Amino acid sequence: MLNETNAQCPVARALEVLGDRWALMILRDAFDGLRRFSEFQKNLGLAKNILASRLKLLVESGLLQLQPASDGSAYKEYVLTEKGRSVFPLVIALRQWGERFLFEAGEARSALLEQATGQAIAPLQVRTEDGRVLRPEDCQRRLVRHG
Amino acid sequence: MLNETNAQCPVARALEVLGDRWALMILRDAFDGLRRFSEFQKNLGLAKNILASRLKLLVESGLLQLQPASDGSAYKEYVLTEKGRSVFPLVIALRQWGERFLFEAGEARSALLEQATGQAIAPLQVRTEDGRVLRPEDCQRRLVRHG
DNA sequence: CCGTATCCATTCCGATACTG
């Protein structure tokens, strides 16, 4: 997918790992606390061979890590690494965008922002380091390229 | 891709639109100021028929909008709608994650956060509405489901 | 339970040629 220009683009590189159809769904479930192969499979409803290959990719990419099962059983668990946990803002961005634009009025949107903490999440905003909110128009032609 | 469980998940819905191999790359370029068919094609290096179908999808999904060309030529331009501009934090999240984890030390990372504004972007953080930083561990089992 | 191996259907993508 990457040509020479885009090989230097961090967005393009990130999409090489995360742009897959299942990667972010698996990570979403991992953030939800899922760890076991069968849990992912049940919740995602995808074929086992596909799940196996995606999990392997995520492990190889360093987003997930295989660990002994926490319940003492003989099996392994897939747990997020620091690199994987760092995808959190991305998943939240997806979630907020989906909530805002992809639900009809009738679909109980109000409940969607509630968390286990009982505390709503504030909308993600892009800010400069001095605290100003940065809008897309403000950084045209510099989002991608280096020079 | 969506089963019944995930059809109600805003992350899954968002990925139905944005999880495509090209959608976020096109939007990235749109944030960079690209508007014309040929500009996208040149920068992304994908086949014209593919680009045409993706642009059509993005227009149908309400992320892009066809407008008369700003330079007075006879052609049309693809410009971001409000819905499309709202993907901005997501692209920034991708970018920051890519910069942090997908570049080696030798690859001039320092320049990557510079913007046209000359001002660095602060790392995106997920916060509750009362201002506390929210980490993934804090909201297990409530990221996706409603009930 | 946790995968791997195999097979098949479908979808996606790139290249090319063509049109207004």
Add this chain to the structure above:
DNA sequence: CAGTATCGGAATGGATACGG
């Protein structure tokens, strides 16, 4: 310039069977 039409190959996904 901005697409559409067509085609072949590659990648993807699902189902099933099998093994540790």
